[in-house]
Amino acid sequence: MTVRQLSLPELAAVCVRLGVRGVGLWREPVRAHGVRATAALMESAGLTVTSLCRGGFFTAADQRGRDRALGDNRAAVDEAAALGTDTLVLVSGGLPEGSRDLVGAREQVAEALAVLAPYAAERGVRLAIEPLHPMYAADRCVISTLHQALELACRFPPSWVGVVVDTYHVWWDEWAPQTVASAGEQGRIHSFQLADWTTPLPAGVLTGRGQLGDGSIELRRWRERVEAAGYRGPMEVELFNEVLWSRDGAEVVAETLRRFHEHVG
């Protein structure tokens, strides 16, 4: 998604050229290209699919809406399995239309996980709950802290359900470092994602994630934290940024790699 201006074949070619060995993919471009075709493309390029983004959006005003969400999530699990990735990232969803009941919405997420987790486990796919920054609590993700995500994950075996540590979403949280340590101890850090925090935020606050090094986050410190917690998996850079999207995609990948080595690696 950092370079959504690239087609999947272009993305694969750029990664190979620059020595990137894995990519996190999003469902929309994968489905547009075809799930099997994407799997074949990545395999022939020697690229690991590090995760599939994203399932979730479990919350709904009625049972029918929740059932529809579960159906879509089963499809996402199937897609992840077909792509050969072991990790499906989940964004929980916000408050149901017209609701102000945060606690109830969080309970809906727990109920959906109870159905989805065994389905995913049977197919070799781990669910990774991603807490989103509290500014998304109403309309996108009622799971706002790493602690909440870990509490949800703890209802299941670690190989079934874990958490995503995304610096953009958790950097401000004084308790996140110790939650990272607990999550690591339990083997529940299923994904580590990087983006920097830059201000001012754009309208809608979706497309303002900063290039690594441009913002306020101690990115290397966060890498050290997840590694100290035992994390040895891939590191994904996930930037939603209008300026980066408007530029040459290959250049953006090259720049991101340089920034990664400078500020993280």
Place this chain on the structure above:
Amino acid sequence: MTVRQLSLPELAAVCVRLGVRGVGLWREPVRAHGVRATAALMESAGLTVTSLCRGGFFTAADQRGRDRALGDNRAAVDEAAALGTDTLVLVSGGLPEGSRDLVGAREQVAEALAVLAPYAAERGVRLAIEPLHPMYAADRCVISTLHQALELACRFPPSWVGVVVDTYHVWWDEWAPQTVASAGEQGRIHSFQLADWTTPLPAGVLTGRGQLGDGSIELRRWRERVEAAGYRGPMEVELFNEVLWSRDGAEVVAETLRRFHEHVG
């Protein structure tokens, strides 16, 4: 600030006409009108000044910047005392220019409070630390949760330093309800402010606070929480909202009162 389109005399007249008995004021319009003149205006209208917004912005890259901030905060205390309000609201300030050290910035806030709190107490002014929503952590307020604010306040007597509970900033936080209870038990809820959470957020995320009832927050529930915690002080409605600012100020006050009775009172 909800009706910044009104002059202070207009504001006082509207409040009297609508039966509002107190107003929270901001420093800029007070200084423009004159501190003594404002005090006289509010007194002759029979209005209580419920709080003065705001001191704070303690964080700075060097000692000179921090000293300047302290000087400005002493002036804010003096203004609060002159207005006859017992409460000065503090917004801590963000990361110093070029810094990524959140922990260090928070320590700067604690150091500033240690100097300012006795100065304020001598003048009969309580400091009220306002945690701001985590989306302001980098550029405006490194104190992001009620828990952090209360931990800072706890270093001082309750009559010196307490917290602001503002629904807009804390509604998403699963721990805020129990922190409200603790703060109340300690006599440290020094201010209760209301605004609703509406999306999408505007660019810069400063001027999108929703009119009461337009958003996602269980406002009455929060009122019940602070009251159950023993709070008996004023309730301030603080909306920064471009649409409300563009309308007739008296109409906005009247609408806000109706919304207050419908959704809070």
